[in-house]
Amino acid sequence: MTIKQNGFVKSSLPEEWKKVLGSVASEFGDIVDVEALQVIPLKGAMTNEVYQINWRTKDGDLFRRVLLRVYGEGVEVFFNRDDEIRTFECMSNHGQGPRLLGRFEHGRVEEFIHARTLAAADLRDPEISALIATKMREFHSLDMPGPKNVVIWDRIRNWLSEAKSLCSLKDAREFALDILEEEISMLEKELSQDDQDIGFCHNDLQYGNIMIDEETRSITLIDYEYACCNPVAYDIANHFCEMVANYHSDTPHVMDFSKYPDLVERQRFVRTYLNSSGYEPSDTEVEQLVHDVEKYTLANHLHWALWGIISGYVNKIDFDYMEYARQRFRQYWLRKPELLGSWGISP
Secondary structure, eight states, rough: OOOSSSSEEOOOOHHHHHHHHHHHHHHHHHBOOOTTEEEEEOOOOOOSHHHOOOOOTTTSOOEEEEEEOOOOOOOGGOOOOHHHHHHHHHHHHOOOOOOOOEEEETEEEEEOOOOOEEEEEGGGGGHHHHHHHHHHHHHHTTTOOSSSSOOHHHHHHHHHHHHHHHHOOOHHHHGGGGGHHHHHHHHHHHHOOOTOOEEEEEEOOOOOGGOOOOOTTTTEEEOOOOOOEEEEEHHHHHHHTTBOOOSSSSTHHHHHGGGGGGGHHHHHHHHHHTTTTOOOHHHHHHHHHHHHHHHHHHHHHHHHHHHHHHHHOOOOSSSSSSHHHHHHHHHHHHHHHHHHHHGGGOO
């Protein structure tokens, strides 16, 4: 496939892509030539290939734009694509995220959102962080179809089983996979609470999945591949952990844990999150959620470490998944004694 970043060409895209794109373009009704398009690869996706598609319109200087998403190899290990599409369409019906415009066997065409994807530094901007906290609370409150039970523990166990089936003996020993089942059970027992707030969680709130309209300052969350019901503390913990990543650097797999938000930042985020539902939370409520979030970072580290191992075997994207997994495991064993006290014995 030839992709030109500048200029409009009669594309040599795969036929299934061209067929869906042609159908979408025809629906617009004002495109000069549906086969003459501009294809711009977008960076930062870790499991999919993503392209911006532009067509010239009869209006001259104006373009029509859509987003073309090509699914990564092996991702069916992590989630059910049909479930993800249903979530995508339901989110659109709720007025959240882009509209689904077309599908083909290994990808889809989405509405192009005229907003800016956040950069790593944006997550530390107090104003943008407050907007994200408010949006998260709205997202967690969505009434989505399907079961309302917590998914994270079964998901981690399933991924552990998959990692064991893929790993070489050397990797299995390095990552101590033989003792992780016990760790997962311990975390589930320690972290689960009868009164914890369960909501529809995004579960992958890295900066690349958050967009902002610079004029209206409205936030849009995109990419719902891992979305499901979970403790909201888990979702917030995931977002805090993502503040240490920069997937657009020369070493996108390297996480700088010195950039993890400090206590003041975490308290501010949690207070805004709780306050956005319409009442002023007490200091005790804020402190409790901050405390719960910190413990759930451990579940996040195991979740994404196992994701890294599996991805290292099934995904061909240029990303050092194994080193990423090592960092997440290292952080898990480092933080566990501090966060869990007597549970914190490490191998």
